[in-house]
Amino acid sequence: MDILRFTTAGSVDDGKSTLIGRLLYDSKSIFEDQMAAMEESSKRRGDAVVNLALLTDGLKAEREQGITIDVAYRYFATPKRKFIIADTPGHIQYTRNMVTGASTANLAIILVDARKGVIEQTKRHSFIADLLRIQHVVVAVNKMDLVGYDEAVYNRIVEDYKAFASRLDNLIDITAIPISALNGDNVVDKSNAMPWYQGPSLLYHLETVYVGGEHNHVDARFPVQWVIRPLSNEWHDFRGYAGRVAGGVFKPGDDVTVLPSGFTTKVREIHTAEGLLEETFAPQSVTMTLATEIDISRGDMIVKANNPPAVTQEIEAMVCWFSQTPMAARGKYILRHTTRETQAVIRDVRYMVDINTLHKVEGVSSLAMNDIGRLALRTAVPLIHDSYRRNRITGSFILIHPGTNETVGAGMIL
Amino acid sequence: MPDYNLSHLDQLEAEAIYVLRETAAQFRKPALLFSGGKDSILMAHLARKAFWPAKVPFPLVHIDTGHNFPETITYRDEYVANLGAELVVGLVQDSIDSGRVVEEKGINASRNKLQTVTLLDTIEANQYDACLGGGRRDEEKARAKERFFSHRDEFGQWDPKNQRPELWNLFNGRKHEGEHFRVFPLSNFTEMDVWLYIQREGIPLPSLYFSHEREVFLRGGSLLAVTDFVTVQPGEAVEKKVVRFRTIGDATCTGAVESAAGTLDAIIDEVAAARQTERGTRSDDKRSETAMEDRKREGYF
Ligand SMILES: Nc1nc2c(ncn2[C@@H]2O[C@H](COP(=O)(O)OP(=O)(O)O)[C@@H](O)[C@H]2O)c(=O)[nH]1
Numbered sequence: 071m072d073i074l075r076f077t078t079a080g081s082v083d084d085g086k087s088t089l090i091g092r093l094l095y096d097s098k099s100i101f102e103d104q105m106a107a108m109e110e111s112s113k114r115r116g117d118a119v120v121n122l123a124l125l126t127d128g129l130k131a132e133r134e135q136g137i138t139i140d141v142a143y144r145y146f147a148t149p150k151r152k153f154i155i156a157d158t159p160g161h162i163q164y165t166r167n168m169v170t171g172a173s174t175a176n177l178a179i180i181l182v183d184a185r186k187g188v189i190e191q192t193k194r195h196s197f198i199a200d201l202l203r204i205q206h207v208v209v210a211v212n213k214m215d216l217v218g219y220d221e222a223v224y225n226r227i228v229e230d231y232k233a234f235a236s237r238l239d240n241l242i243d244i245t246a247i248p249i250s251a252l253n254g255d256n257v258v259d260k261s262n263a264m265p266w267y268q269g270p271s272l273l274y275h276l277e278t279v280y281v282g283g284e285h286n287h288v289d290a291r292f293p294v295q296w297v298i299r300p301l302s303n304e305w306h307d308f309r310g311y312a313g314r315v316a317g318g319v320f321k322p323g324d325d326v327t328v329l330p331s332g333f334t335t336k337v338r339e340i341h342t343a344e345g346l347l348e349e350t351f352a353p354q355s356v357t358m359t360l361a362t363e364i365d366i367s368r369g370d371m372i373v374k375a376n377n378p379p380a381v382t383q384e385i386e387a388m389v390c391w392f393s394q395t396p397m398a399a400r401g402k403y404i405l406r407h408t409t410r411e412t413q414a415v416i417r418d419v420r421y422m423v424d425i426n427t428l429h430k431v432e433g434v435s436s437l438a439m440n441d442i443g444r445l446a447l448r449t450a451v452p453l454i455h456d457s458y459r460r461n462r463i464t465g466s467f468i469l470i471h472p473g474t475n476e477t478v479g480a481g482m483i484l
Numbered sequence: 485m486p487d488y489n490l491s492h493l494d495q496l497e498a499e500a501i502y503v504l505r506e507t508a509a510q511f512r513k514p515a516l517l518f519s520g521g522k523d524s525i526l527m528a529h530l531a532r533k534a535f536w537p538a539k540v541p542f543p544l545v546h547i548d549t550g551h552n553f554p555e556t557i558t559y560r561d562e563y564v565a566n567l568g569a570e571l572v573v574g575l576v577q578d579s580i581d582s583g584r585v586v587e588e589k590g591i592n593a594s595r596n597k598l599q600t601v602t603l604l605d606t607i608e609a610n611q612y613d614a615c616l617g618g619g620r621r622d623e624e625k626a627r628a629k630e631r632f633f634s635h636r637d638e639f640g641q642w643d644p645k646n647q648r649p650e651l652w653n654l655f656n657g658r659k660h661e662g663e664h665f666r667v668f669p670l671s672n673f674t675e676m677d678v679w680l681y682i683q684r685e686g687i688p689l690p691s692l693y694f695s696h697e698r699e700v701f702l703r704g705g706s707l708l709a710v711t712d713f714v715t716v717q718p719g720e721a722v723e724k725k726v727v728r729f730r731t732i733g734d735a736t737c738t739g740a741v742e743s744a745a746g747t748l749d750a751i752i753d754e755v756a757a758a759r760q761t762e763r764g765t766r767s768d769d770k771r772s773e774t775a776m777e778d779r780k781r782e783g784y785f
Pocket of ligand 1: 080081082083084085086087088089212213214215216249250251252253
């Protein structure tokens with residue numbers, strides 16, 4: 071059994087909460103007491119039927135306003151897989167929430183209302199999924215019951231979507247599925263109402279889609295998180311570098327370089343509390359020892375000698391702005407990348423992306439909340455990085471406001 | 485190329501170890517909140533792995549309501565001794581004696597809510613700047629939005645509307661003087677994952693989790709154990725039943741479930757078939773529909 075992490079996107083009332091409620095309900099992940107609490111709430115709000123959407127509306131403030139305002143995580147499992155849903159709202163102003171949810175997802179479900187077809191929001195969500203390099207997209211054409219389960223309606227939407235998606239460069243796997251979240255058609259089981267549809271049900275697709283290629287297993291990267299020195303009698307001279315493999319495969323005897331110093335040595339042993347490993351790969355957490363004693367600390371990176379990442383202070387990146395306070399032109403922020411923290415100055419806004427039209431807007435000097443743009447940054451110490459396209463872990467960073475300590479931006483290195 | 489795919493338990497383990505190491509690295513003085521319940525036991529187990537062969541570089545902190553099942557304390561002391569870690573105990577009784585809190589009255593009186601004050605006082609007295617907790621997002625709806633690194637203001641409060649977004653595996657632990665963090669390495673475990681992992685790792689648990697015979701009575705929909713800390717009211721019938729506990733907390737509000745599950749295998753079968761969330765057996769969450777959220781705002785675990 072492995073894990074599939076997915077995110078859901080759709081505009082308000084497309085049926086996202088109903089769909090998630092249905093997946094949890096049909097996979098028996100709603101418990102009796104949650105069901106009872108939900109019935110109680112539905113009754114108090116005067117809803118006619120039990121509102122499955124209530125299950126995913128977390129906090130009080132939201133329940134009062136009747137909207138979801140943040141990212142919430144839901145869990146369910148089938149005998150084949152464990153699923154983690156990053157449930158993000160579909161409002162225009164919440165681009166940042168979708169970016170957050172998408173950052174850890176392997177797959178995105180994009181909901182389309184069969185009556186409305188592909189709308190601006192659909193394009194916006196697809197653009198974000200693409201930007202965050204989610205490898206699999208499911209276009210769930212919902213509310214098929216309201217269009218008489220009509221094949222022609224569905225086909226037109228799928229064609230529209232594919233025409234638009236051809237302008238995106240990354241969405242490698244697009245699967246469209248006609249569903250009714252309310253009635254359960256094609257959610258868990260194949261529906262009798264749409265005999266013309268030959269593909270899998272949504273859940274079957276989620277259970278079987280291949281996610282083995284999520285991590286980079288080519289470029290060996292090991293950001294050092296913590297130095298382990300037991301200083302005990304038994305482990306007197308032990309000096310281990312603890313971290314989580316961010317890419318590639320390491321084996322004892324491998325020639326490695328330690329960055330940024332550039333010293334080269336060999337991997338001696340790969341430790342875990344259970345014993346030594348013969349190899350390690352992403353995303354394992356291990357402790358490495360090296361053949362020679364070199365001065366290494368948190369923020370350094372151990373890489374294979376024949377395949378180093380870039381080490382530069384000048385960075386070009388796509389950045390999504392998260393804060394209500396707009397980015398200061400030429401502002402200084404704290405930049406956190408792998409296990410390293412440094413200062414960064416915004417040198418230039420190359421362009422901003424109009425996420426409704428996907429057009430580049432030039433001549434802007436700042437980004438406001440939910441804006442996405444390409445920035446040039448300069449860091450105080452070199453970043454040891456790959457492009458986000460090659461490696462999501464060594465290619466991503468966050469920006470932190472030095473005064474408020476808030477996370478104000480998320481960046482993907484080009 | 486070989487299939488470099490990790491099982492779900494291996495992925496969850498690797499993630500939790502990563503979070504534990506980030507906590508050690510980003511904070512000056514972290515502590516691990518240890519209740520003696522299965523989640524905190526699992527977290528301590530992962531902490532041992534994260535820093536092995538060195539010792540766990542932070543103390544285990546137990547906020548003790550004084551209303552414990554004796555089995556919990558015996559287990560705690562043995563466990564901590566085995567781990568070779570430091571144990572710090574914050575006593576709710578001390579908070580009551582010093583007048584920081586007032587004991588609740590009435591038959592449903594519980595020290596569960598008072599713990600929050602003792603916890604915050606213990607954090608302040610020891611100047612802990614990060615407290616590792618065993619909370620999971622599948623436990624309760626207010627927890628579904630919790631971050632791995634959860635920021636608390638100088639009053640220890642959680643503001644659900646103003647949380648830092650958490651992207652990729654980049655955790656922002658920066659804070660101002662007087663503020664602290666709660667860190668939840670087990671965020672992505674479900675109850676089932678916890679049991680499967682405990683089974684896989686062969687982690688010993690307190691005997692309360694396994695079925696045994698005990699005197700219980702029904703109150704407010706929960707089966708409460710007869711202990712020195714609760715007064716059975718007229719009309720409440722005490723019966724001997726074969727029960728076990730799904731969570732272990734304050735003896736005055738932790739309900740038992742009728743169960744014959746005496747082994748991990750049997751418990752896992754039972755969890756797989758369960759139709760009640762584990763917090764459903766805790767009467768403290770039933771006080772109002774958003775009880776958990778309200779306590780979290782005030783700085784509860
Ligand atoms: N007829 C029909 N109604 C649906 C379907 N899915 C959702 N709805 C209804 O659409 C409304 C909005 O759904 P909700 O799940 O709250 O949308 P969200 O805003 O995307 O979370 C509710 O009244 C649902 O009952 C569907 O497949 N068919």
